[in-house]
Amino acid sequence: ILLLYKHSKHKVDFWAADGSMAPLMRAEGMLLWNSLPSENLEYDVFVGHTVGGWSYKDTFGMARDRGWKTVEVMHSNHGSPTPPELVDRFVGLNRIATDLNGQMADRRTIYGIVETDRFYPRIGQKIGRLSRLVQEKRPLDFMDMARQFPDQQFVCAGDGPLYNTMFSSA
Numbered sequence: 001i002l003l004l005y006k007h008s009k010h011k012v013d014f015w016a017a018d019g020s021m022a023p024l025m026r027a028e029g030m031l032l033w034n035s036l037p038s039e040n041l042e043y044d045v046f047v048g049h050t051v052g053g054w055s056y057k058d059t060f061g062m063a064r065d066r067g068w069k070t071v072e073v074m075h076s077n078h079g080s081p082t083p084p085e086l087v088d089r090f091v092g093l094n095r096i097a098t099d100l101n102g103q104m105a106d107r108r109t110i111y112g113i114v115e116t117d118r119f120y121p122r123i124g125q126k127i128g129r130l131s132r133l134v135q136e137k138r139p140l141d142f143m144d145m146a147r148q149f150p151d152q153q154f155v156c157a158g159d160g161p162l163y164n165t166m167f168s169s170a
Contacts, residue, residue, distance in 0.1 A: 001049070003112070005030050013037070020134050020160050036062065047071045052078025060086040074101070075112075126153040133160030143170065 002025050005012040014025060015033035025032055036059070037043070046063035048056040052074060060070045064086060072082055075093035079100050090107035092098030098109040112130070127146075131137045139162055146154035156166065 001025070002028060002030070011043075013043075021132065024159070039066075042066075043068050045069045045071060047073055048082070049073045049075075050080060050082070051076040052080055055081040055083070057083055057086060072104070080104070126155045128155045128157065130157045133158045133162040133166060135162065139166060 001012070001014055002021060005014075005025070006028060013031040013033065015035075015037065017034060018032065022032055043063075043066075046060065046068045048059060048070070050056065050072060056070070056072060060072075060082060063070050069088045070086060071089045071091060072080055072087050073091045073093065074080060074097045077094075077096045077100060080087075080090070080103075084103045084105060087104055088106065090098070090101050090104035092101065092107065092109045093112055095109050098107050101107060129139065129142045131139060133139050133156075137160075139156055139158070142154070142156055143166060146152070146156075156170075
């Protein structure tokens with residue numbers, strides 16, 4: 001979402017509980033809501049990012065009441081429990097997520113923004129992982145797996161509190 005904010009020509013605010021990226025997002029100038037946007041704010045589109053574990057029925061209902069369009073975005077390989085009639089567009093961040101949500105009438109696959117200039121020069125094939133570097137995403141497991149295949153090239157990209165730990169032990 002931070003990269004979307006940085007690269008979008010549109011206004012992008014974020015509603016969620018503060019996570020590990022919140023200080024970076026605020027430092028870039030993002031407006032982060034820890035509760036629903038106040039009624040006097042106007043948006044054109046309300047986007048909900050899900051992993052499939054919750055429904056956006058209530059918040060998308062609120063958005064519809066305010067005349068906003070709704071977009072559900074999912075990167076996990078799950079079916080969405082959000083009622084399809086509340087979703088104007090479904091976006092899977094991979095083909096599997098898109099295909100698992102055939103109940104959504106208007107669905108597309110798009111791939112996340114990756115700042116490729118941050119990677120080392122490419123040499124041959126690499127096995128990659130891109131995620132927030134936080135404990136719940138288990139990036140250290142990726143490093144452990146990579147050590148089992150010393151002849152392969154592994155690249156782990158992302159930001160978060162485990163970055164220094166991973167960098168120093170890579």
